[in-house]
Amino acid sequence: MLPSRRQLCLGLTAATTSPLLGGxxxxxxxxxxxxxxxxxxxxxxxxxxxxxxxxxxxxxxxxxxxxxxxxQITPEWEMKMEYILTSRASHGDGYRFDASDRIVDWAARHGMGLHATTLIWYSQGEEAFRGLSPADYRQQFDTYIATVAGRYAGRVRGWDVVNEAVAENGEGLRQHHWAQSLGEIDHMVRAFEQAKQADPNAVLFINDYNLENNPKKGATFLNLVERLLKAGAPIGGIGTQxxxxxxxxxxxxxxxxxxxxxxxxxxxxxxxxxxxxxxxxxxxxxxxxxxxxxxxxxxxxxxxxxxxxxxxxxxxxxxxxxxxxxxxxxxxxxxxxxxxxxxxxxxxxxxxxxxxxxxxxxxxxxxxxx
Incomplete structure (x- = not known):
């Protein structure tokens, strides 16, 4: 099995040549x-x-x-929750912005636009939010988005607010800790609402992959966009990886x-x-x-x-x-x-x-x- 992009960005695998693939x-x-x-x-x-x-x-x-x-520049990894948020974030002292600040400053210095990614991703945040009461969970969810999106308000063109919500095979939506704690659709609506409050002028995207490669997944994704818009989510754009x-x-x-x-x-x-x-x-x-x-x-x-x-x-x-x-x-x-x-x-x-x-x-x- 190939390593995930998460593992590769974290540097958990070394770049080597595989003799198994030679020839x-x-x-x-x-x-x-x-x-x-x-x-x-x-x-x-x-x-x-x-x-x-x-x-x-x-x-x-x-x-x-x-x-x-x-x-235009998009931070590849260092503006994602797993980098920014440590296990101490639930106590209010676990935000890390050194790398993302540097990329934002570099882009501005060279007259380049900045697209920010990503606020809510199914694969991140579970450990930091584990054990919170329902009320604290909601508060920390809102606080994270307000803190991160608010830090760069006015400096980014857009945000990937919700990333990769559709199941790998296109059969429905992914099941994960955000959905379990805040609701399958409600957690996404909430994320868009909080991002809109934090940075009213940013274009807010829902983003996913394999949408062209897998027509079933593309159709499920577009159906999700329609559901979210009907639910009042302030979606401003559609991202296809x-x-x-x-x-x-x-x-x-x-x-x-x-x-x-x-x-x-x-x-x-x-x-x-x-x-x-x-x-x-x-x-x-x-x-x-x-x-x-x-x-x-x-x-x-x-x-x-x-x-x-x-x-x-x-x-x-x-x-x-x-x-x-x-x-x-x-x-x-x-x-x-x-x-x-x-x-x-x-x-x-x-x-x-x-x-x-x-x-x-x-x-x-x-x-x-x-």
């Missing part, structure tokens, strides 16, 4: 070379973002690429983007990447050229579908990393050192994904509302 990727030809490209952020009229860990800010090569090609499976059928991405757009809310492609390797670690008999073609077509489809939205619905398109070697997909013992899921390689050269983004943006959108 599993046949090379009939190398990738087509991608020449110099215009800065990604200069090619479109909406923000093009990337994610950052505070330690990357000290890497001059990373910083140069980030400043050149991106104009877009960790793309390059084997999904043509048109599936476009259909989901069109369905999500029907709410009239801003959309955020919030964590875009597209791995060329299978996620289960099994031998891959597909040729490299085939995988590159598939990758280009899926990323191109996504960039065109997003670019074709009405201007007011294009919040941002964010890649989940700058260079391939920065990607969560290139951490851990399953990495063979060959995957190229992002727009720049280890040396900062554009990849096939950079070309696909540009090609998608350059397609004729005259039939789309703009």
């Amino acid at each position: 599993c990727f046949p090379f009939d030809e190398g990738p087509d070379p991608v020449g110099p490209i215009a800065p990604l952020k200069s090619q479109v009229p909406y923000p093009v973002g990337t994610c950052a860990m505070s330690g990357q800010l000290d890497d001059p090569d990373w910083a140069r690429l980030a400043r050149t090609h991106f104009n 877009s960790h793309l499976d390059i084997e999904i059928p043509e048109g599936q991405i476009t259909r989901f983007i069109g369905q999500a757009a029907q709410f009239g809310l801003p959309l955020h492609v919030s964590e875009l990447d597209a791995s060329r390797r299978r996620g289960d670690g099994t031998p891959d008999v597909r040729t490299v050229s085939y995988r590159i073609r598939q990758q280009i077509e899926r990323v191109k489809e996504l960039s065109f579908a997003f670019h074709s939205l009405p201007a007011e619905q294009r919040y941002a398109l964010t890649l989940w990393g700058v260079r391939d070697t920065d990607s969560w997909l290139r951490r851990g013992r399953y990495d063979d050192g060959k995957d190229s899921p992002l727009a720049f390689d280890a040396n900062g050269h554009p990849t096939a994904i950079a070309r696909a983004l540009s090609d998608g943006w350059r397609q004729d959108t005259s039939s789309a509302t703009s």
Whole structure:
């Protein structure tokens, strides 16, 4: 089983080459070379973002690429509850903002927008909230959101308020400690209400993954959005992480983007990447050229579908990393050192994904509302 993104971001697995995967990727030809490209952020009229860990800010090569090609930053891990909140948080003294403050300040210093993630996530917070009375549980839930969102009020464009609420297979919603203590829908409504109070001007998102890859999950997610809006949750935007499976059928991405757009809310492609390797670690008999073609077509489809939205619905398109070697997909013992899921390689050269983004943006959108 592959390690989770949580484990990888925490550094619980070492980045090593697995001999088990050696020779599993046949090379009939190398990738087509991608020449110099215009800065990604200069090619479109909406923000093009990337994610950052505070330690990357000290890497001059990373910083140069980030400043050149991106104009919005999302903290990859260090604005999430597991970093900010310690087990002492229930006593009011467990908030940790050193890394998130640094990323926010760096983005501001370089004239970049900031998208914040995430306030409530099913996988975090259980230990810190364990043992609280129902009244204290509600109070600490509200206090956390008020403290964190309030700290950055006026400095962020938007917040992922609720993250990954839909079950992995798309069959209903996840069951977890927030839902058990505050209600399956009520805890989400409450989170949005508290975030709105803390930062009235931020765009408040509900965010999830595999929405394009799994139509059932996409439909369940959009049904959840509708339920929350009917319940009065002040949702301001829809986030789709877009960790793309390059084997999904043509048109599936476009259909989901069109369905999500029907709410009239801003959309955020919030964590875009597209791995060329299978996620289960099994031998891959597909040729490299085939995988590159598939990758280009899926990323191109996504960039065109997003670019074709009405201007007011294009919040941002964010890649989940700058260079391939920065990607969560290139951490851990399953990495063979060959995957190229992002727009720049280890040396900062554009990849096939950079070309696909540009090609998608350059397609004729005259039939789309703009």
